[in-house]
Amino acid sequence: MSDVVDLAVALINTQSVSGSEQPMTSWLHNWFDREGFEVRRQHVADGRENIYAHLSKKPRLLFNSHIDTVPPFYPAHFEGARLYGRGACDTKSLIAAQLLAAKELRAKGMDDFGMLYVVGEEVDHCGMVKANELGLDPEFLIVGEPTESKLAQRQKGMLKLRLTAKGKMAHSGYPHLGVSAIAPMIDVLSDLHHADWPEEATLGQTTLNTGLIQGGRAANVVPDDCRAELLVRVVTDHQSVLRQVRRIVADRVHVEVIAGNDPTDLSVLPGWDTTIVAFNTDIPYFKFHGKAFLWGAGSILDAHTDREFIEIADLEKAVDVYATLAEQLLAS
Secondary structure (H helix, E strand, C coil), rough: HHHHHHHHHHHHHCCCCCCCHHHHHHHHHHHHHCCCEEEEEEEEEEEEEEEEEEECCCEEEEEEEEECCCCCCCCEEECCCCEEEECCCCCCCHHHHHHHHHHHHHHCCCEEEEEEEECCCCCCHHHHHHHHCCCCCCCEEECCCCCCCEEEEEECCCEEEEEECCCCEEEEECCCCEEHHHHHHHHHHHHHCCCCCEEEEEEEECCCEEEEEEEECCCCCCCCEEEEEEEEEEECCHHHHHHHHHHHHHHCCCEEEEHHHHHHEEECCCCCCCCEECCCCCCHHHHCCCCCEEECCCCHHCCCCCCCEEEHHHHHHHHEEEHHHHHHHCCC
16 A cells, blocks of 8 residues: 555544543644644643644644544455545545655755644634634645545535523323424424525525434433534525524414524636635634645535545545645745
């Protein structure tokens, strides 16, 4: 296997489901330390740290991705010319490619770049929000996410919501003595999924996904609580979508905003293949004055599935692509 595949396997096999990213932080710290980078671990929450590595004090360019993955964990394995496992494309393998691209740049005498890897992107972007306290302001940000080896021109915004309802427990044989928390939630979710949401010429339709529902205690107990988490992929602006949600929900359940941002225009370069992506990244949460570039091998269609993979040939090419992109930007 090539060096980048070996590295990707090691990262995939280092478990870092959102909320439990510390093994990845430690693994990266050790790698950067061996390679002679100056390393800083930034506390985000108990047992959760971002990691920032650099050579120059104020690097012009920053490589970035997230070290958390969605559950459940799957170890690395091979099938033909593909590498499978949780994080194979989102984003452990891309981090591996960025690390080796950094080594290529150093071998050419370049040191005006840094590496920032953060926790919590898959949930609430808490890692990137905290990273702003590092005071970084690069001219160029290269973010690794699976974009089918194309530079993304635009990305959808998002609105992540938690809906909660409270009721009163009772014996299910006498439901009039209780208040169901699940019944109003069913009605609300049905209304939200059947609503007409905005469309936009390049980004397409607003989409809504109910990703989590929890509630009740047993089939023979009137449920006294219910919780649902939703993610809306926004093509206009998230505040107008939130207002529409609140109108639909009215006062039937409680609405809590976990995170939200608007669609983002990204930077591209002449001669590079481009695309538009329906997913969201940490980019809107990073406060800097430079240009953001979103590129990665692999397809987002394979992420968050039980068959997540990356083509080995695409991964191996990614090392040189990241290095070439960085060289081109630093030469400008």
